[in-house]
Amino acid sequence: MKIKSLKIKNFRNLKDISFFPSDEINVIYGENAQGKTNLIEAVWLFTGAKSFRGAKDSEIKMLGSQSAVLDLIFESNGVENDEKIIIENRRKAFINSKSLSSPGMLAGNFYAIVFSPSDLSLIKDGPKERRRFIDIAIGQLYPKYINYLKDYTRAVTQRNSILKQSLKENIDFNLLSAFEAEICDKGKKIIKYRLRYIELITPILTEIYSGLSGEKEKITINYLSSANEENFAQYLVNSRKSDALAGITSAGPHRDDVEFLINGLNARKFASQGQMRSVALCLKLSEAHVIKNITGEFPVALLDDVMSELDPSRQEYILNHIKGWQVLITCCEPDVVSRLKKGKAIKIKKGKIEE
Ligand SMILES: Nc1ncnc2c1ncn2[C@@H]1O[C@H](COP(=O)(O)OP(=O)(O)OP(=O)(O)O)[C@@H](O)[C@H]1O
Ligand SMILES: [Mg+2]
Structure with a gap:
């Protein structure tokens, strides 16, 4: 997967940019x-996912402008494609000039992985962040999965709202059956995809993490399921009363977690800052390998501020590891640039490229 060109108009502080990266490492530096x-965020939107900064569409067009326009030409398996995103009040997306019914439909065409400093929350924070990671990773490979998630979430919301209503008035609990059937059906599919993904990522993550830590640390990854698949339907029926009181659906993929252990200890509770960063970064690099194994190509790697967080040996490991992929790395100090044997350095100042 290679970006050939990216044109940006009125996206955040980028008024008018034409970007032609090299096929290998591109260091984007500046104050x-x-x-x-x-x-990097503009590139990421072409994966069909939302901004990795959790920003709303209305926040990402340049303040005071009517619309932002992003135009990407990329090469995938030797074929050139053109994708366009127009952000007005909503995001609209086009592939090779064909309008898509939703921007999520971009998924499965242009592949990227992103690491940003906020990914530390992936290890440090609650299960929601880890579910988000795995959902985005799977959704990028299997756009169908995004629909399962949407259907599932809608059914859970509807079940919760009926349960809430039942506290105020007499409600026929049979009303819940259709939603619970949907929760079971889509829930099982979601869990299956997630377990399969963990299975795919485990050997890769283990190897990369071991390499990054200089063979000193071993990582383990486990999926923690809140629902017993066999009894899930019955569980939902049995838990109606307690769920109504708690105001939630107490089990299912929306309550599951992914656990990382470093040398047998839970990373969330025991890992150092550096270890947490390393786990998050290795997870993203492993995600890239899974994409490569499935699509035949490495995705574009977007690494935001990754170098400032790593010691020299880990920096060197990363630079070596990503040889042959197209990479965009941002950093403040241009000294990373001097260590590049191949690739391109691009300076950004006040929203403009100074090459
Ligand atoms: N919608 C918007 N319209 C105009 N400007 C914006 C918008 N959103 C963000 N900005 C501005 O974009 C600027 C640059 O943001 P960005 O996060 O890309 O900086 P950076 O070069 O990555 O800096 P750092 O090295 O601190 O990470 C910020 O100063 C911010 O005020
Ligand atoms: Mg930044």
Whole structure:
């Protein structure tokens, strides 16, 4: 997967940019607040996912402008494609000039992985962040999965709202059956995809993490399921009363977690800052390998501020590991640039490229 060109108009502080990266490492450098992360964020939107910064569409077009326009030309398996995103009040997406019914439909065409400093929350914070990671990773490979998630979430919301209503008035609990059937059906599919993904990622993650830590640490990854698949339907029926009181659906994929152990200890509770960063980064690199194994190509790697967080030996490991992929790395210090044997350095100042 290679970006050939990216044209950006009125996206955050990027007024009018034409970006032609090299096929290998591209270091995007400059002072704070110049637009480096904005550039990476613009690329990321072409995966069909939402902004990795959790931003709303209305926040990402340039303040005061009517619309942002992003135009990407990329090469995938030797074929050139053109994708366009127009952000007005909503995001609209086009592939090779064909309008898509939703921007999520971009998924499965242009592949990227992103690492940003906020990914530390993937290890440190609650299960929601880890579910988000695995859902985005799977959704990028199997757009159908996104629909399962949507259907599932809708059914859970509807079940919860009927349960809530039942506290105020007499409600026929049979009303819940259709929603619970949907929760079971889509829930099982979601869990199956997630377990399969963990299975795919485990050997890769183990190897990369071991390499990054200089063979000193071993990582384990486990899926923690809140629902017993066989009795899930019955569980939902049995838990109606307690769920109504708690105001939630107490089991299912929306309550599951993914656990990382370093040398047998839970990373969330026991890992150091550096270990947490390393786990998050290795997870993203492993995601890239899974994409490569499935699509035949490495995705574009977007690494935001990754170098400032790693010691020299880990920096070197990363630079070596990503040889042959197209990579966009942002950093503040241009000294990373001097260590590049191949590739391109791009300076960003006040939302403009100074090459
Ligand atoms: N919607 C918007 N319209 C105009 N400007 C915006 C918008 N959103 C963000 N900005 C501005 O974009 C600027 C650059 O942001 P960005 O995060 O890309 O910086 P950066 O170069 O990555 O800096 P750092 O090195 O600190 O990470 C910020 O100063 C911010 O005020
Ligand atoms: Mg930044």
